[in-house]
Amino acid sequence: MSPSSEKAASLSDVIAAANGIILGKDTQVRLALACLLARGHLLIEDLPGVGKTTLAQTLARLLGLQFSRIQFTSDMLPADVIGLSIFDRERSEFRFLPGAIFSQVLLADEINRATPKTQSALLEAMEERQVTVEGETRPLPEPFFVIATQNPSTQIGTFPLPESQLDRFLLRLELGYPDRAAERALLEGGGRRDKLPMLAANLTPDQIAPLQQEASETHVSPALLDYVQTLVEATRASPQFIHGLSPRAALALLSVARAWAFIGGRGMVMPEDVQAVLPSVACHRLQLANSTGHARPEDIANLIRSIPVI
Amino acid sequence: MPDPFRTFLQKRRIRPRSQTAPVALEHGAIPWLLAVAVATTLPHTEHLPWWLSLFSAALLLGRGWLWKSNSRLPARWLLALLVIVGTLGIGWQYRTLFGRDAGVALLVFFMALKPMEMHARRDGLVVIMLGFFLLLTHYFHSQSIPTGLWLLAVATLLTAALIRLHGGAQPVREIVRYAALLIAQAVPFMLVFFLLFPRVQGPLWGLPQDAHAGLTGLSDRMSPGSLNSLIQSGEIAFRAQFATPLPDRSKLYWRGPVFDTYDGQTWRASPLSTARSANKPATVETSGTAFADYTITLEPHNQRWLLALELPISLPEGSALWPAFETLAREPVRYRTRYAFRSALDHVANREESPRMLQQALRLPAGLNPRTQELAGEWRNTLNDPEQISAAALRYFREEKFFYTLQPPLLGQHAVDEFLFGTRRGFCEHYSSAYVVLMRAAGIPSRVVTGYQGGETNPVDGFLTVRQSDAHAWAEIWLDGKGWVRVDPTAAVAPSRIERGIGAALPAGDPLPALVRINTDWLLQLQRLRYRWEAVNNAWNQWILGYNPQRQREVLSRLGMEDPGWRSMASAMAIFSGLCLLLVTIWTLARRTRISPEQQAWQRFCRELERFGIRRAPWEGPFDLAKRVAREHPDLAQLARDAAGHFADLRYGMGHPRQLLALKECTRQLASHRRIKV
Numbered sequence: 001m002s003p004s005s006e007k008a009a010s011l012s013d014v015i016a017a018a019n020g021i022i023l024g025k026d027t028q029v030r031l032a033l034a035c036l037l038a039r040g041h042l043l044i045e046d047l048p049g050v051g052k053t054t055l056a057q058t059l060a061r062l063l064g065l066q067f068s069r070i071q072f073t074s075d076m077l078p079a080d081v082i083g084l085s086i087f088d089r090e091r092s093e094f095r096f097l098p099g100a101i102f103s104q105v106l107l108a109d110e111i112n113r114a115t116p117k118t119q120s121a122l123l124e125a126m127e128e129r130q131v132t133v134e135g136e137t138r139p140l141p142e143p144f145f146v147i148a149t150q151n152p153s154t155q156i157g158t159f160p161l162p163e164s165q166l167d168r169f170l171l172r173l174e175l176g177y178p179d180r181a182a183e184r185a186l187l188e189g190g191g192r193r194d195k196l197p198m199l200a201a202n203l204t205p206d207q208i209a210p211l212q213q214e215a216s217e218t219h220v221s222p223a224l225l226d227y228v229q230t231l232v233e234a235t236r237a238s239p240q241f242i243h244g245l246s247p248r249a250a251l252a253l254l255s256v257a258r259a260w261a262f263i264g265g266r267g268m269v270m271p272e273d274v275q276a277v278l279p280s281v282a283c284h285r286l287q288l289a290n291s292t293g294h295a296r297p298e299d300i301a302n303l304i305r306s307i308p309v310i
Numbered sequence: 311m312p313d314p315f316r317t318f319l320q321k322r323r324i325r326p327r328s329q330t331a332p333v334a335l336e337h338g339a340i341p342w343l344l345a346v347a348v349a350t351t352l353p354h355t356e357h358l359p360w361w362l363s364l365f366s367a368a369l370l371l372g373r374g375w376l377w378k379s380n381s382r383l384p385a386r387w388l389l390a391l392l393v394i395v396g397t398l399g400i401g402w403q404y405r406t407l408f409g410r411d412a413g414v415a416l417l418v419f420f421m422a423l424k425p426m427e428m429h430a431r432r433d434g435l436v437v438i439m440l441g442f443f444l445l446l447t448h449y450f451h452s453q454s455i456p457t458g459l460w461l462l463a464v465a466t467l468l469t470a471a472l473i474r475l476h477g478g479a480q481p482v483r484e485i486v487r488y489a490a491l492l493i494a495q496a497v498p499f500m501l502v503f504f505l506l507f508p509r510v511q512g513p514l515w516g517l518p519q520d521a522h523a524g525l526t527g528l529s530d531r532m533s534p535g536s537l538n539s540l541i542q543s544g545e546i547a548f549r550a551q552f553a554t555p556l557p558d559r560s561k562l563y564w565r566g567p568v569f570d571t572y573d574g575q576t577w578r579a580s581p582l583s584t585a586r587s588a589n590k591p592a593t594v595e596t597s598g599t600a601f602a603d604y605t606i607t608l609e610p611h612n613q614r615w616l617l618a619l620e621l622p623i624s625l626p627e628g629s630a631l632w633p634a635f636e637t638l639a640r641e642p643v644r645y646r647t648r649y650a651f652r653s654a655l656d657h658v659a660n661r662e663e664s665p666r667m668l669q670q671a672l673r674l675p676a677g678l679n680p681r682t683q684e685l686a687g688e689w690r691n692t693l694n695d696p697e698q699i700s701a702a703a704l705r706y707f708r709e710e711k712f713f714y715t716l717q718p719p720l721l722g723q724h725a726v727d728e729f730l731f732g733t734r735r736g737f738c739e740h741y742s743s744a745y746v747v748l749m750r751a752a753g754i755p756s757r758v759v760t761g762y763q764g765g766e767t768n769p770v771d772g773f774l775t776v777r778q779s780d781a782h783a784w785a786e787i788w789l790d791g792k793g794w795v796r797v798d799p800t801a802a803v804a805p806s807r808i809e810r811g812i813g814a815a816l817p818a819g820d821p822l823p824a825l826v827r828i829n830t831d832w833l834l835q836l837q838r839l840r841y842r843w844e845a846v847n848n849a850w851n852q853w854i855l856g857y858n859p860q861r862q863r864e865v866l867s868r869l870g871m872e873d874p875g876w877r878s879m880a881s882a883m884a885i886f887s888g889l890c891l892l893l894v895t896i897w898t899l900a901r902r903t904r905i906s907p908e909q910q911a912w913q914r915f916c917r918e919l920e921r922f923g924i925r926r927a928p929w930e931g932p933f934d935l936a937k938r939v940a941r942e943h944p945d946l947a948q949l950a951r952d953a954a955g956h957f958a959d960l961r962y963g964m965g966h967p968r969q970l971l972a973l974k975e976c977t978r979q980l981a982s983h984r985r986i987k988v
Contacts, residue, residue: 219962219963219964221961221962221963223961223962224962266963267963268958268959268962268963268964269962270931270932270933270958270962271931271962272931272932272933272934275929275931304929305927305929306929307929308928308929309928309929309930309931310905310909
């Protein structure tokens with residue numbers, strides 16, 4: 001067994017364990033893991049109660065990462081997220097109280113409830129992987145993985161993320177309702193969050209960085225690059241979308257596809273890998289021309305069907 | 311004792327052919343096949359006995375209902391019964407099962423019946439092949455432009471049905487588009503084959519004898535009413551194109567059959583006029599400078615005579631001038647024929663005539679028409695000169711109350727007497743007949759000439775169109791020293807018939823030949839449209855249907871091939887087709903992106919896989935395909951996984967060249983797997 005597949009095996013243990021908690025959502029779990037391995041951040045857009053928090057906590061626990069959560073509200077200030085300096089009387093100096101952002105896995109719940117100012121503070125930190133408070137730059141922990149959630153149905157009193165901010169999330173997922181069998185198992189087994197504390201970590205935080213490194217080195221052949229380019233060009237040429245995918249999106253697509261292939265235990269990226277991750281990478285980056293809204297997964301499926309794999 | 315052959319097959323795991331189930335016919339393909347059946351049989355209903363049309367319609371409707379309700383098809387014995395009943399019916403109707411009409415009827419019947427036993431795709435193919443065959447039979451009845459367009463549409467439908475049969479369910483528009491594309495691709499080849507395929511005179515294959523039944527035209531006799539029905543027809547008899555200026559309308563006498571025998575009712579040609587040896591040959595002396603050079607496109611009329619302006623001095627090849635100045639072709643005119651004439655409009659015909667011919671031209675049935683005899687005798691006694699007698703007869707027609715009408719009263723035994731002294735209503739055949747009887751009674755040799763008079767110039771292409779409604783009968787008398795002289799008694803009664811055509815000559819209340827009388831504005835518009843349409847039709851006849859060896863030589867010499875033999879034409883055809891195919895191939899190859907050896911090997915594997923019913927979608931990656939194979943064909947799962955793995959390594963990973971051989975080996979194994987299986 002080659003070293004890479006050994007690591008993939010440990011990753012598949014992680015996936016198997018996560019599937020024991022979040023039932024019937026194998027693809028989403030894999031995508032979330034791929035997102036983490038590709039050093040990106042994840043946006044989950046779905047209704048409350050479908051398991052967003054559980055997914056975040058499960059991933060954090062299984063990977064042995066420190067987890068924190070911010071519930072966003074409209075009166076939240078940037079300092080609440082990134083932290084603030086307060087004067088310590090005993091020592092007569094300013095002491096930095098780190099905010100919730102200083103954790104390895106951050107669940108930013110209902111991010112669209114926060115004001116744009118607070119949102120942008122978080123998003124900047126996500127992008128830079130560091131926080132500058134009062135002239136002092138503090139790096140964020142490694143790995144740093146944000147899972148933000150958005151509730152698409154309630155739009156009153158919310159500040160939906162603008163297009164430019166959406167682009168900062170590598171992937172966007174929808175969890176959706178569980179299927180009948182998974183829901184039955186859930187009902188029979190009781191709430192899954194109770195089992196979380198019993199979950200043992202499969203990996204240590206030190207192991208994550210090498211995994212990320214290795215995932216990013218998954219082999220990509222010229223043939224695959226041709227395929228990716230054809231796909232991206234097709235989004236630009238299609239009259240269905242206002243704009244096509246940006247070069248940054250193309251890079252994102254490639255890095256997620258690499259992580260996906262790596263999780264699958266392959267040393268090379270296949271067109272199938274690109275096809276599997278494309279909806280999650282592209283949907284929130286493409287706006288439909290004939291209606292206000294983002295591309296739906298079926299639009300992406302049609303796009304895939306229009307590009308031959310050779 | 312076991313059958314040794316069967317044991318052998320079982321040992322080798324080969325199933326005999328009969329045991330392999332035929333490919334089932336898709337439910338969704340049936341409407342296509344029914345449409346084919348309807349489209350190919352429908353135009354034939356015009357020529358079929360009514361019961362057969364009804365029977366076929368009922369069968370097809372019934373099949374449509376069975377399709378809709380998804381019911382079972384009728385039992386075999388019932389179908390066999392239907393076949394026997396239908397075949398007997400056709401045999402009874404036509405008194406034969408062979409020949410053109412009965413054959414087509416049988417084909418139509420089978421076309422309606424076959425859908426009743428469509429179970430397998432093979433049956434669908436039979437329907438389509440039958441459809442293509444039936445399509446050709448439409449040309450027996452019509453070769454006009456609308457027929458051509460209709461057949462083109464049906465050929466597209468047939469192709470579409472074929473595509474549906476093999477290609478599975480797709481949107482109708484896609485199927486039709488594809489079929490139209492295929493037909494369009496055939497067009498250049500069709501044109502080249504049309505131009506270059508070595509022509510023989512007439513059609514390539516002999517048509518059955520009854521193929522020419524029911525062609526209209528002049529008859530070999532003239533009895534009361536025989537021209538009447540012809541005159542009511544608006545059909546085109548022939549078209550003429552003049553190289554010299556169009557002669558005056560009063561000179562447009564197109565000479566057809568000549569009759570010199572009268573039995574009191576019917577005019578016929580005597581054996582004399584057809585026996586060339588016993589007669590003086592027809593000689594035409596020109597007596598003026600008025601000549602006409604023209605080409606005639608004669609519609610088939612199943613008789614031998616060619617229509618020529620009086621009188622021809624230069625004949626087309628293969629025809630001869632007979633003693634009564636009729637131009638006869640060697641064979642009955644069964645196809646639209648083009649021929650060229652030169653006629654002398656001023657002429658003297660047979661200044662010397664054989665005594666037997668003159669005698670024949672004086673003969674009258676004994677004991678008939680006494681009053682006519684009496685009148686003629688009177689003229690003979692008072693007027694000595696034959697020309698004066700003739701003038702007296704014409705004057706009689708003009709001055710007594712004769713009417714020109716297409717609805718004359720019926721005449722009895724003494725037909726000419728009744729006409730001359732009683733009814734006095736009739737048209738050209740009455741006038742010419744009465745005139746000739748009068749002349750003969752007065753001792754002047756005379757005979758009846760039938761043919762066409764006048765014609766209509768189409769302003770669009772300048773062709774003179776002569777219709778059946780221009781059919782006419784006139785007379786000629788033989789004068790000493792002057793030969794045969796044309797006399798048209800109808801002109802004495804209704805000069806407008808000759809000067810302006812039949813529409814002007816008829817009284818207002820008479821039923822008219824179609825489209826003859828024009829008096830209102832919109833009719834004029836209509837006539838202009840008709841001219842245009844006829845010009846198009848004429849071009850079609852001249853260039854498409856009339857594309858004979860001579861035309862082919864003309865066209866090819868214009869293309870730089872002087873007098874080519876069939877060999878050089880065939881090789882030109884082959885060279886052109888080859889070049890076309892070569893160009894298409896080069897174009898396709900150039901458009902195709904160069905593919906690498908591993909792609910080629912993978913495509914070959916996928917093609918082999920298609921034989922197991924698994925077709926790779928264009929967007930499907932190798933691993934996805936392997937997963938699908940594992941689901942749909944578990945016995946091939948390992949093979950597909952291996953092949954996909956090798957291909958993926960070669961194309962997307964860093965595969966070893968040896969894997970290319972392994973991939974090819976997978977294809978080989980797959981092929982041998984198939985051979986063992988089937």
